Amino acid sequence: xxxxxxxxxxxxxxxxxxxxxxxxxxxxxxxxxxxxxxxxxxxxxxxxxxxxxxxxxxxxxxxxxxxxxxxxxxxxxxxxxxxxxxxxxxxxxxxxxxxxxxxxxxxxxxxxxxxxxxxxxxxxxxxxxxxxxxxxxxxxxxxxxxxxxxxxxxxxxxxxxxxxxxxxxxxxxxxxxxxxxxxxxxxxxxxxxxxxxxxxxxxxxxxxxxxxxxxxxxxxxxxxxxxxxxxxxxxxxxxxxxxxxxxxxxxxxxxxxxxxxxxxxxxxxxxxxxxxxxxxx
Amino acid sequence: xxxxxxxxxxxxxxxxxxxxxxxxxxxxxxxxxxxxxxxxxxxxxxxxxxxxxxxxxxxxxxxxxxxxxxxxxxxxxxxxxxxxxxxxxxxxxxxxxxxxxxxxxxxxxxxxxxxxxxxxxxxxxxxxxxxxxxxxxxxxxxxxxxxxxxxxxxxxxxxxxxxxxxxxxxxxxxxxxxxxxxxxxxxxxxxxxxxxxxxxxxxxxxxxxxxxxxxxxxxxxxxxxxxxxxxxxxxxxxxxxxxxxxxxxxxxxxxxxxxxxxxxxxxxxxxxxxxxxxxxxxxxxxxxxxxxxxxxxxxxxxxxxxxxxxxxxxxxxxx
Numbered sequence: 001x002x003x004x005x006x007x008x009x010x011x012x013x014x015x016x017x018x019x020x021x022x023x024x025x026x027x028x029x030x031x032x033x034x035x036x037x038x039x040x041x042x043x044x045x046x047x048x049x050x051x052x053x054x055x056x057x058x059x060x061x062x063x064x065x066x067x068x069x070x071x072x073x074x075x076x077x078x079x080x081x082x083x084x085x086x087x088x089x090x091x092x093x094x095x096x097x098x099x100x101x102x103x104x105x106x107x108x109x110x111x112x113x114x115x116x117x118x119x120x121x122x123x124x125x126x127x128x129x130x131x132x133x134x135x136x137x138x139x140x141x142x143x144x145x146x147x148x149x150x151x152x153x154x155x156x157x158x159x160x161x162x163x164x165x166x167x168x169x170x171x172x173x174x175x176x177x178x179x180x181x182x183x184x185x186x187x188x189x190x191x192x193x194x195x196x197x198x199x200x201x202x203x204x205x206x207x208x209x210x211x212x213x214x215x216x217x218x219x220x221x222x223x224x225x226x227x228x229x230x231x232x233x234x235x236x237x238x239x240x241x242x243x244x245x246x247x248x249x250x251x252x253x254x255x256x257x258x259x260x261x262x263x264x265x266x267x268x269x270x271x272x273x274x275x276x277x278x279x280x281x
Numbered sequence: 282x283x284x285x286x287x288x289x290x291x292x293x294x295x296x297x298x299x300x301x302x303x304x305x306x307x308x309x310x311x312x313x314x315x316x317x318x319x320x321x322x323x324x325x326x327x328x329x330x331x332x333x334x335x336x337x338x339x340x341x342x343x344x345x346x347x348x349x350x351x352x353x354x355x356x357x358x359x360x361x362x363x364x365x366x367x368x369x370x371x372x373x374x375x376x377x378x379x380x381x382x383x384x385x386x387x388x389x390x391x392x393x394x395x396x397x398x399x400x401x402x403x404x405x406x407x408x409x410x411x412x413x414x415x416x417x418x419x420x421x422x423x424x425x426x427x428x429x430x431x432x433x434x435x436x437x438x439x440x441x442x443x444x445x446x447x448x449x450x451x452x453x454x455x456x457x458x459x460x461x462x463x464x465x466x467x468x469x470x471x472x473x474x475x476x477x478x479x480x481x482x483x484x485x486x487x488x489x490x491x492x493x494x495x496x497x498x499x500x501x502x503x504x505x506x507x508x509x510x511x512x513x514x515x516x517x518x519x520x521x522x523x524x525x526x527x528x529x530x531x532x533x534x535x536x537x538x539x540x541x542x543x544x545x546x547x548x549x550x551x552x553x554x555x556x557x558x559x560x561x562x563x564x565x566x567x568x569x570x571x572x573x574x575x576x577x578x579x580x581x582x583x584x585x586x587x588x589x590x591x592x593x594x595x596x597x598x599x600x
Contacts, residue, residue, distance in 0.1 A: 007401035014389055014397075093384035097442070100348055100378055101401040103370045279350040280342075 377443025
């Protein structure tokens with residue numbers, strides 16, 4: 001298994017797409033910081049709105065801010081990476097070459113998921129590091145004070161938990177994209193359906209809530225509502241497009257369990273289909 | 282490389298070698314189409330085994346089943362005396378394969394492609410990668426992107442990939458597909474070298490001439506059914522005939538047709554073609570002499586594998 005993970009990481013490392021997506025992520029973070037800096041400068045003297053924006057640029061807000069950006073953008077980038085990882089194997093017909101070299105189909109799929117998971121974690125760490133750099137730069141440019149008193153043990157522990165929660169909520173979308181890429185034997189269905197689910201579910205949820213009665217209960221079992229409930233723990237300093245009001249959000253144990261069930265269903269289906277299906281030309 | 286020298290490289294391997302690959306009533310059905318029916322094959326250690334058939338005969342499906350890419354509908358496969366379905370991955374570690382067109386990552390160099398495979402397989406050194414690249418003559422272009430390789434170079438990289446783990450059985454499905462004559466010759470010259478060191482080569486080829494030159498035994502399938510499986514020399518000997526030139530062919534035909542040990546006699550232009558036991562040339566000559574017919578030419582008329590193939594498959598061209 002470690003051999004297959006090593007091979008998958010080698011392929012990802014050598015692929016220019018991986019680096020392009022990483023630079024896109026870095027670019028998004030840099031642009032957001034610069035936009036916030038210009039907003040903070042633009043609102044100076046006006047009074048209202050200036051302070052929250054300045055706070056967002058502060059070092060204490062780096063982790064929650066970057067992780068909140070990762071939720072929408074990280075999903076898109078991660079889905080592209082994972083679906084390419086399996087889809088291009090079909091497009092280039094390297095799936096046969098890899099299967100002959102692999103210990104089992106199950107291990108090959110797991111190796112791909114683990115390799116992309118490692119890449120996602122590296123991306124998140126790099127994103128936070130870039131956030132820190134940008135925070136330092138914008139703090140210096142804005143002439144704000146450098147204050148590190150926020151970095152208490154409790155703060156660091158909370159950020160650590162938020163890091164893993166952010167990773168956890170990315171997983172179902174990644175697995176969904178992966179499942180569709182396996183079913184469609186191509187990256188395109190994975191990217192289109194994986195990202196569409198993320199974007200469309202919010203709209204569908206709004207309609208279901210407005211329908212009321214028992215229909216309004218359905219969103220509790222949908223993915224994004226539960227993901228939003230977990231994300232809400234992060235005390236995100238910027239508003240994320242959360243459709244449901246906090247009163248309609250499911251409880252945390254329910255949210256974690258529902259996301260886990262989705263993860264399990266997606267991965268079991270992907271493995272079942274991949275193992276059962278003949279690999280023909 | 283001549284037919285003789287090619288076969289000398291792995292002489293003695295035709296008979297008595299242990300069985301590395303055996304299929305027992307192997308069948309595969311895709312919906313209503315029965316792609317492979319009751320296929321029984323035995324491939325012996327050290328031989329170059331040719332697997333022939335027209336388009337859609339079931340060759341690639343069979344290879345897919347041998348490599349665990351396609352699940353058989355019925356029947357069994359034994360690789361290295363072990364049931365394949367129970368020891369699939371352990372058995373495949375001893376097999377190298379190129380299926381149809383070689384498939385590698387276009388963004389990686391030739392060397393990096395082998396490195397990725399070596400990591401997946403495990404226990405393969407960089408020196409081994411360099412060695413196989415040299416064996417197939419790709420060391421100078423190893424750093425170039427695979428996407429920029431010619432088809433011949435891609436095929437050679439495919440063969441290099443099969444050699445990474447020193448396989449006991451090499452399965453090559455159409456290794457000369459799409460190659461120009463020079464590329465075909467290159468691969469054809471490489472095949473006997475692969476069969477050295479007691480390796481077994483299972484070759485699906487679309488070139489009958491190539492198979493005739495390098496293979497010890499061949500199996501021919503059509504519409505999923507095996508028509509024949511025999512040593513190539515036996516297959517060709519079956520079609521061996523005597524070609525005789527005489528002044529009076531009609532009289533010669535009449536004289537020979539009466540003999541019970543002659544299967545058939547026919548006229549072809551100025552010659553008569555006699556289907557008789559291959560060691561019967563002197564007897565035929567004697568009979569003709571008794572009838573005051575004295576041949577100006579008496580030669581053995583050999584058939585090519587292509588003729589045998591066309592005869593068996595009802596005129597379909599290979600591949």
